[in-house]
Amino acid sequence: MNKINDLGSRSDRNTVFSRELLAEADDEKLKMIVEEAARDLNTPIALVTLVMEHVQFFKAHYGLPQDLAAMRGTDRDISFCQFVVATGESFEVENALTDDRVPKELVEQYDIRAYMGMPVTINDTVVGSLCVLDTKPRKFTETERNDLRKLSMLVNGRLSALASRRNQSNAMLLEHAAFPALVELRGLLKPIRSGIDVGHATILELSTFLRIAERSLYGRTFSKEEMLKTLSRAKEALDKYQNGLYDITVSVDDAEDSIDALEHVFHSSTTTLLSEIAISGRELARHSTVQSGGVLLPEIEEDIFVSTPRPFGVSLLAMTLSMFASRMVNSGLREKIRITMESGDSNAALVLEARGMPEAELLEIVKELKTHTDEDPTVSVRMEDGRVMLLFSVVKTRQ
Template structure:
């Protein structure tokens, strides 16, 4: 760019430093990552431009992105033709490019400013008093500017500068939030693709192994030692398959999606009784079921079983050893309540707020000898919410720990469109989870 006069050393140094920043590939990529370059006007940003014009009582405000070859006007108030229509300015005519070092341009009278008075756009644009503040992202890259222009001499007050700085912060907050949302969407897509691919690849050798073990068991049905080994290997393979199911459902929950349900007529009392009988073989006779009659529901039987198994096994693992674990079923109107109570070290109040989050484990669980991924309780809540219900917890030294599940008698499937992870899910069976 050719200035209309000779710049002093300070001004010349500024132009040289900013010119080097102009084509910085990292800065240019940061601009593209905003997704704002060469996009239509948006009320979100136009509103801030109008607000600046009103609060400062100036005729022109502009929010710009400074690219390598042009200045793009994303939002404005009072921008004259033809710039209001083209919304671009050749970079050689840009004044905002000289904020790329992160320093603002503030002047009450550009005509007397040693730098601004020689800039070729000062006269044609009617720039006399001006505030140009850089839009700086968290990585320190200047994306563009937010500026206001007054065609007459004006001493900017501290309030004027504060208003512009606050509005500039608001612009960057909006841009940064959009960037974070986009990153989260990208991360979610990658996670879903990874989990689906991983589980698919894991299931292939698991299926082959199970078939081989079953064949071995049939060939040597008369050998007890072989049958014992077959049973042990089969149980381990089933456990690995249930862990895969954990990952699939946890991935869905973390992505804000509902767990898939296979609804049918079932009896929660019968499901709970069977689950507790099987768990009693592992955790001894500690479970005390308190329920009367049948609890007919339209629900996912496997989902209900997973809820019971997770809560009951967690109570056995982390509750006081040897103490009874109460499992209560009750019905009120069109809803049923499942509660699992145990005694032992209470869950800290702050941990009760996060205990249902995926991959979270309480401090006591992490320090215990019990291993876990922190998926059991998130899956309990995910299954409850998929049924249209809820999952909560209370815990104290006096009353022990109580997990409460409230479910409607008739669940309605509200499953979103199937994803790759959903197709991988089809082959999975029930699992016994781990406490968070």
């Protein structure tokens, strides 16, 4: 029997699988747990699986064959973990070749022989398993069972944190990101208001000159000096108005950029382009970064879809830029913050750097950012070669 469907339909379980839970980004905490499970039980493979209606998803894995690691899951009816979810209890296989309870597809393709899985739960609902697999037959000891059970408790805590993650951290980021942009918008209104006032004065100056010119056409004489003086005032007013109109145009353009960025913060999305995060994050942080020298963002040639929600990604970058700028001003630095992009197989990074930035300050920035990213599996942060890297999980295209 290559396939067995022992679990049946359990649609009530679908509500447990949140976006954060099903993100395909590597979760560092779960990764450490599966590595520890494989080491402690001396098995080549260890997994955290989430068993859904039709597939088992590998939330974390260690030692998988390359093709399984790339797929991040299998059909549910060839899995062993379905039996853990069906009973809500541990499940063991000593020799899969001779055990009629389990499907044989993985046994034949990948030489799986021994298996032990412990249930993992969210809000008292069994959602999958922490399991270890071996390529040779074996019995598991009571000590090994206890070790795996203890590790499964850690998985429960991590999965529950991911599933219940709500908007507290996001709200703080939104506040940090949106407030400077609102201050920026208020500041942009000043040249617009000033330009309007100049425009009224200019209209009055020009109207006066036109009235004088009109009356001179009907016989009233004005001295040459009076005409030249009025004309000079009219030209000065027109020059001032043109300059004011330029300031208004720049302010309106900047205001539109800020509004676009704010829309990206408040308009939810499950995926976004990395360029949208970079551009909107820079615009939101404009007010905070102008005193430190501004932000240099080269054109992004290769755009990439990432699975981090746009509001979170934009807010995170804006907050990072603001933290850079604040520390630079306090250190007496005036350098442009440079943003570049680096991409890999599973992550794409926005890399921030500024010449002269002390390493201690960068470490403080990373430490603060991690308090916001630790519970979101689609984004992480680290420091490398004097740069702060925001790593976003790339949306994989399935063939």
